[in-house]
Amino acid sequence: MLFKLAASSVRHRWKDYLLLFSGLAISSAIFYLFETIAANHHFLMTNGQTVSNLIGYVFGFGAILLGLLTLIYLNYANSFLLSMRQRDYGLFIMLGTRKKRIGRLIWLETMVLGSMATLLGIALGIGLSFGLSSLVINFLGTAATAYHAFWIPAIIWTLVIYLGLFLLAATWNTVVMTKKPVLQLLKANQQSSFHQSKPFILLVELITGVLLLVIGYYVMIKPLVFHQYTIIIAVLTLTFGTYFLFKAVVNTLLQWLERFSFAKRGLNGFTLAQLRFRIADYTKVLTGITMMFAMALGAITVGMGLDKMIDTTSRVSGAYDLSIVDPTSQQQQLIDQLSLQQKKTYTFVRDGKKLVFAANQFKSQPFWQVKIGEKVGRQITDAKLQVIPAQKTDLLASELSNYLGISRQESGQVDQVKVQTDLSQITGSTEKVVFLRTKNIRQSAPILKKLAQLEKQKHPAAMNNPSLWLGDWNSYQQVRVLYSGLEFMAVLLGISFLAMLASCLMFKILSGSFTDIPRYELLRKLGTHESSLRWSIRREIAILFGLPAVLGVVHVLFGLNLFASLLADPYKNLWLPFIIFGLIYLGYYLFLNLIYQKIVLKKVDK
């Protein structure tokens, strides 16, 4: 009987349940998608040892972040569920149902909802992974065979994490529902959480908040002071700083605004009061949202920035993309197709295992190198191209041996590269080497790939040896995998953060909407214009969306500084990710607005 009652009330509010259910399913789908990469060591390993370790580490870090976020998210989803069910359960208890039975019902309800959502989420996630698999493979390298959209360890991880968390939630719900006084459950809707804060306390909170934020920002501006602790310190100080700032400033601002005559015009007073009542309860949510907003925006910005850095980073090892010894006619054809920035051709004499260059050819045709930046942490981003003076033969020799020497030592072909003015003592075959620097390594990639392949075939012993270094093309391949991996992860994380953030905000606002229905009904009966009601709702939600956005953007602006070592100029072209992000955020706002109005402003007169 009790089950029937419970089921019927679920049916009655199926829309709210659908919202909750789909939110949970999407969250677990994202988690699954992430795990198909993070939990597939085989796949991560295909890209070579050094890169794989790094990527594995990066994805591990991402998985922890995502897990943390999931925890927060489920917490909000659960409180939404609780707020929906409180009254019903209060009623059951009042009617004399034993608490133990109620407890079991609640436990079961949470678990059923949770496990169904997780299963659906995994199914969705598998579909999503299939859909995105070409994208994933494209981003993470060519190892198509190693990536599996259907990946058992990912399923297991998702199940373990989600079911574990739901188990916690179910137990928590049971305890809350059975321990709370009945009256409190029944009157959950009428309770007002508002209490006026003393000015002194507000001031203390304000100072604490600002101080924490300043510390957080300082740490991010000077990441070298605290090294690896920077991120932890920043996350902690910013989170608490945001919390106190919201608590103090918004409270004060609202109390202050209410004094003005503007507060008595139309529904202004009502909106202010709504916000003031909510702010106390929303401070925590807003803080969470602000942090998620900052991370989502930060991740997407960094991800997009990383993409631009692939070329720069891969080209710090040398000035030339490829070096080709005695190009074949096939290679020559390919070279002609390239759009080149520099093409240098030198001759040398192969004397046994010694390669000897005549120094004078570097006068007419200067050889270039990359000068790495001097500032700690900015070596790569400050790197510059420069000419090696022809008289510095040692420097020339060591730079040339990067391309021709060291990497061929193992195979026993070359053990020394020399540059000297007088070649009369040297005997041996004369060969030609061509150094190529393309205008755009990314655009030339397909041709470079073929060229490099052909060049490697000349050294059968070193065919699969990655240390056969022909030029920046080698680095480009590795960096691209690493950075695309990072980029992919950053964007994926950014989108998950954004999705969960929106969902959290939605749950929180919607769980408040049930108390709002009679309020708006009353306002309408008192003769409020329909348009004013809508305007009031729009404004109220806009403020709840806007506050985290403003503070979140500030966090991001400071936080980007952390990536100065990775991105040449983290602040360049910021508008693009910001606009994309802003549009998505705006979309969420409009969507939530619509739903909220649908729920709260039910039409009465036809």
Place this chain on the structure above:
Amino acid sequence: MENNSVIQAHHLKKVYGKQQERKYTALKDVSFSVTTGDFVGVMGASGSGKTTLLNMLATFDRPTAGTVEIAGQDVTQLKGNALADFRAKQMGFIFQDFNLLENLTSAQNIGLPLSLQGKPAKEIDQIVIKIAQALEIENLLSKYPAQLSGGQKQRIACARALVNQPQILFGDEPTGALDSKAARELLGLLQQINQKEKTAILLVTHDAFSASYCRRIIFIKDGEIGHELVRQASQSRPDFYQQILDQLGTFEK
């Protein structure tokens, strides 16, 4: 008659149920009028259609057929903002429960209709204080509804209903949630307003005691006006109360 009638209801009919649903006729054919300064009670058994009638008079719902004129205007034709403005300017309401917004103070609650009309803040403050003095609720003004008793809340609701000096005040069982002492106070207050301000009052109630404060009582039975009682000038309230009880006795047979 025409000039001083506040409400004129002509042949009101209300059928509940949408196209596919089962139809239920809650009101069959109701016509009556309320004059300026009138104090009308609407009585009847549960389910007889009292709330239905009030909702139509108060413009919360539209009749299936018939018209309602308030202050000479056919309100069944009003829509949207015109309807909202009409409510805000001409009518006051007191409901059985949930009258006040719990996130506003009493003063803000009372001033709300004036805010909605865009009155300047200073004027709102003055009017609120004046009306609070008249109803002896000045000490409650800065409190939130959660800090008030049921009776106090209804007095605040009463103040809010009167703040825009409406032509007519509607109440749907405003004493329903009050004990007899608080109910008596509220009714006394309504009577006083009715006499001093000449505000017409229409009160739905199932309780004979509350009804005895009215000047005229309409009995609804099965969606029609079954009977009408008018209190004579010479008649005392207890006497009228007895008459209502007798009427209810015969009515329910």
